[in-house]
Amino acid sequence: MSFADIHVSYLLSQLLVGLINGAFYAMLSLGLAIIFGLLNIINMVHGAQYMMGAFIAYLLLTLLGIGYWPALVLVPLIVAGLAMALERFVLKRISHLDHLYGLLLTLGLTLLIEGAFRQGFGSTGHPYQIPALLRGALRFGTVVLPVYRAWIIVASIGVCAATWYVIERTRLGSYLRAAKENAPMVQAFGVNVPRMINLTYGFGAGLAALTGVFAAPIYQVSPQMGSDLIIVVFAVVVIGGLGSISGAIMSGFALGLIEGLTKIFYPEASNTIIFLIMMLVLLVRPAGIFGSIATIAVGHSINVATQRSRELDRAAFLKIAIPIFVVACAAPFFVFPVFLMETLCFALFACAFNLLVGYAGLLSFGHAAFFGGGAYITAYAIQALGLPPEIGILLGVAAASLVGLVFGWVSIRRQGIYFAMTTLALAQMIYFIALQAPFTGGEDGIQHVARGKLFGIIDLNNTMALYFVVLTICGAGFLLFYRIIHSPFGQILKAIRENEPRTVSLGFNVNRYKLLAFVLSAALAGLAGSTKLIVFQIATLTDVHWSMSGQVVLMTLLGGLGTITGPLVGAFLVVALENYLAPFGSWVSIIQGAVFVVCVLSFRRGIVGEIGAAFKSLGTRDRRKNKIVPQRQRPADTNLR
């Protein structure tokens, strides 16, 4: 065998791996596109449904002895059934709300399902045997093609083609396409649209489950096999555009192949290549390769605040801020200071996130990149470069702002859910950099970072000194946040949130404001991450993982989107929850997921928001009692859209 032969067979085998991944991307993004088309939901739980597919196949085999071939039919039906129940009893209840809530709800469900599987089956992978019929390999000269992989490619192309045919060429498909445009009209023609939606969701989830069964013999079956894959699929969807069925299929296969090629020529970039392509596509063709301008217009900007943002005048602000400050000063003498510092850092992080989502209406799903990025850079500056902590923090903030500038520049080209998916995918790039770059310590992260002396005077190893430094930093961050949202700049952000086209027509360069908000938010998130590093002396992959982005969303949602004190309350609760549940393993994730779901379903204003609303209605009732004609209250939901 000559060198050239090895090279060719290596090339072909990598291309084959790429094609297999492409098949999975294509099937998953096809399911996402179908579900999005009819339900207007970005089905975050798609990855979990894929995982359930693989897992149920594994369980059927090990518990009941039901093999691969029956599983190929049974598993998609089981998952589709579960998904239809989910649509009927849960998703339907938020169908009239903004896309954002669908994203948050399905994210919560993902945490819940993955946590439950981890709790039940542990996080180690389980092998699944290739069925007897598909073992062995085909040989073409020096090139070896395993039969199972050939089967996957043929089968997935078949499934994609059949789905395309049904949607684009049949009568049922014309109902689907029409309902995607104008569901009430189709229903008025006598079509049972609610059932059609239910079946469509079931079909999409079943497709994910089928992909899971396909994948089971290739990858290890584990509870987290879906979540990382689904982020890549989001990038595929952003590249292809959700509008077109054939676009989803083609970009899935093409990107899988490109990924395979990258593995051959520049393996270091193989994890990030799809995200890089996504950036390029967004810069050149923001609507995606197969998307049209019309699909951009559809993705209108997200308006998350379900209430008028609670603005506080200075007196009211001081009335709240001073007691909080007093409590914060006294607290370390009664409560474990590290817990308080963690709460403060996360509160600042949530505050930074809230600036973007609650005031500019931009839901970023990638804030872990800034938080964790800040932590890594600070850790590197202190440990490797030997810089003092204050310089380390400044560098961390600067790095986060820079990353924020680049990400913001790319992502504000898309709106709504596309913005959310874009930020999620971009942040995943930072995750892979943290995993692979030489200076980040890979799986271990950067550990035992010395706290040092602030300005060479204050010894940060003294817990109380550290606490007050952290309190000062975070307090300054909160004040800056308060200043921003009450400045003319903040008013314009709110105007963009309420009605972007109107703001444009008033002559504002909306993108510049969005970008600045993005950078400010990234800088504050970086500050939170750097400060957290000083406290915990460790920067790890957890800090940059997408679940960290999810956590900050949870904190803000729980406390109250678009409220000033909400993130503080939310951060306190989530950090407390984590600390108390830490011994119970995956229960943290299960409970966080459940809290997400409950918040979205019945508690959308968050704790602070609900309390505020309750006070408001109380006030209205009092005024009515006093026979003063009450000013008509703006109903809570009218500022949506």
Next chain:
Amino acid sequence: MPNRIDVGEKLLKVRDLHGWYGESHVLHGMNLDVGKGEVVTLLGRNGAGKSTTLKAIMGMLAKRSGSVRLRDSETISMRSDNIAHLGVAYCPEDRGIFASLSAAENLMLPPTLRKGGMSIDDIYSLFPNLRERHNAPGTKLSGGEQQMLAIARILRTGSDFLLLDEPTEGLAPVIVQQIEEALKRLRATGYTIILVEQNYRFASMIADLHYIVENGRVVDRVENHSLDGKLDVLKKYLSV
């Protein structure tokens, strides 16, 4: 012309119909009757609640109360797809043509609900323009063609009760005339029609009865043969 008003029994009885868009109360107790085979118009200013009434009858208004009896079925809490199965079809003001479907697909989209729908040939003889354009994407058709398509596609389904929302709005006079002819033919075939109109001259050419709508209520009922005598009253209602 025969007096068509006492031709049949009442097909639709609307009593004290209220309707809301979100929080805003739009219909304030509509009352109206439509007999089988009648052509009835709802006349009134912009925002009077005419289109909303059609949507409420069709079940497309999420929040509604009162009573809508259609062929002896109470439909006030029914879903729009079930209401459609009672043989009523709706043509919205914006025509509701689907951009991602071709003209032919748009035409064939509504499922057949009852026997007695028009055949494709009948439809093409009613609207000859559609035959030539059947492969074009739905929204590439001209405004008039879209309007014809929107009416044509609900004729296929076997529904004999049509709710037409301003079918002449924004169309050239020659097209309006074509639609007028088509509606006259439908009327002669025995279709029952509620027509929302702002143009009472057009309405008077085809309708048996006019309901004047103001502030979400029916404020007057004018039979077509007495329309000329009531022009002054009508002008008072319709002028801005």
